[in-house]
Amino acid sequence: MTEAGALLQELSPQYVIADKGYDSDPLRQQIRRQGAKPVIPARKGTRRRRYNRKLYKTRNIVERFFGRVKHYRRVATRYDKTDPNYLGFVCLASLLTTIM
Numbered sequence: 001m002t003e004a005g006a007l008l009q010e011l012s013p014q015y016v017i018a019d020k021g022y023d024s025d026p027l028r029q030q031i032r033r034q035g036a037k038p039v040i041p042a043r044k045g046t047r048r049r050r051y052n053r054k055l056y057k058t059r060n061i062v063e064r065f066f067g068r069v070k071h072y073r074r075v076a077t078r079y080d081k082t083d084p085n086y087l088g089f090v091c092l093a094s095l096l097t098t099i100m
Contacts, residue, residue: 005030015039015052017059023049068097 004027008016016031017039023046031038039056042049070076072093080086 001027008034012036015055017056019059020044065094065097069093072096 001022001024004018004022008030012034013036015037020041020043023040023043028038028040037052039051040049041051041056069090072089074080074089075086075093078086080089
């Protein structure tokens with residue numbers, strides 16, 4: 001949650017889909033300032049917020065992808081020390097998960 005704002009600074013998304021852990025007013029304001037719509041359900045115990053439920057359901061596609069890619073031990077434990085090498089293996093693992 002603490003790095004979400006920094007990650008979004010360089011992007012210009014149309015929607016930002018996140019789970020309940022990212023429900024905060026400052027993050028929502030930043031998302032709106034960037035011209036995007038937050039698709040984040042409210043945490044329990046807070047006021048209810050409106051969000052696009054249909055779009056939120058697509059979030060599981062990304063979650064399942066990361067679950068499959070992390071089956072590759074090299075990705076999960078980050079054996080590669082340099083960013084280009086790690087990204088290369090993440091791309092290779094991505095290709096292998098789509099083929100299988």
